[in-house]
Amino acid sequence: MSAAADRKSADPRFLRSLEALLAAVTALADSEPLAGISITRVVETAGVTRPTFYQHFASVAEAAQQAALARLSAAYPPLDPALLDPAPADGPLTEDEIQRRIERHALPVLQHLLAHRPFYLRVLDGAGTAQFFDELVAFLSARLLPGAFEAAVRRSGATTADMLTIQASGIMWLVIRWLRSEAGGEAPEAMAGRLARAVTAMLLPPRTPDAY
Template sequence: MSEPQPRNKDDDPRLLRTRRALLDAVVALVDADPSQPISITKLVETAGVTRPTFYQHFPDVSSALQRAALERVATVLPPFTGVCTPETIEQTVTQHALPALIHIDAHRAFYLRSIEGAATAAFFEELVQFVSQRMLTRTTDDLSPLASEKLSQLSDVIAGGSMWLVVRWIRGDLLCTPADLAARMADTARLLYLAQFLPAEGR
């Protein structure tokens, strides 16, 4: 009797390996020379896979690069843990964002390349959703459904604003250190948090 086949490509070890090889290759190529155009031919040669295999995973090089950027930043932006309060949110955001910003600053050319090119709007939306989910944390131990929905919306707003600041910073429109940018993001998060969750008389 033949071995059972994986149910989908996410379970297929071969496809997982070739996808990883392509993502590692695009990172290596951009890190080596951020200004050099990358062809699919060059990418598959570096990854050691075939051109049809590339198209099993990505429609174009920009999509592969943007996926690699998301996975790369995920390694330095773990999910928030614990419970945020008005007294701790600014410190929490600063401590959480700063390592990621230091990493992005060290690899600025890579991330600049990733936000250029095709599908940037879709990539930005996916990035905002990713950051929002990483930021989503409780304000109390037992949120009501309405409060949970408000928190989710607030996380989206903070993530969207934060990512726009980061994109401008990567492009050189904002001239500041990672620490300064983290502090700016944290202060904005605190103000939005207070406006959303504190009664008017407590602000």
């Protein structure tokens, strides 16, 4: 980013207008598909001018993508410091403990996604570009549970960066399918368990018969 861009992004007026636009797009997409949302309606709802919109975004779709990422980021629960330690004092994490930690970490996010299901599906359907999916994968990769995940990676011998991308991509598509199926009658708690089992199954070697 250039020095001029850095100064602009730090300008309180620039930040206020960005927040207003993101809030406006979020509110509108909460109620209707993106196809019915124009730039004129967004700027009127945000209380800014059309040129101000173009200072931030090229289109409503781009604004909706950033609104979805901002909403997800704000809702993502802060990590419990206890979950960050991949090697607790009482010894390495067991497979069951890794699975439980991933499940606990995933549950609040799934609850949030289900609570705002229409919004997220409208953004996926109206602005679901390849770049947006790349951003979602990068977002998930940066927020996968560090302690439990690192413990699982060490046990599997996998490359952390590669496994983060593979896991984030798989998790993203599983969750999207879950949302599209109206959660299939499956509660977030059940889905969190599915995700945790899938992650541990991919990362960890199969248990021996004696382990069951």
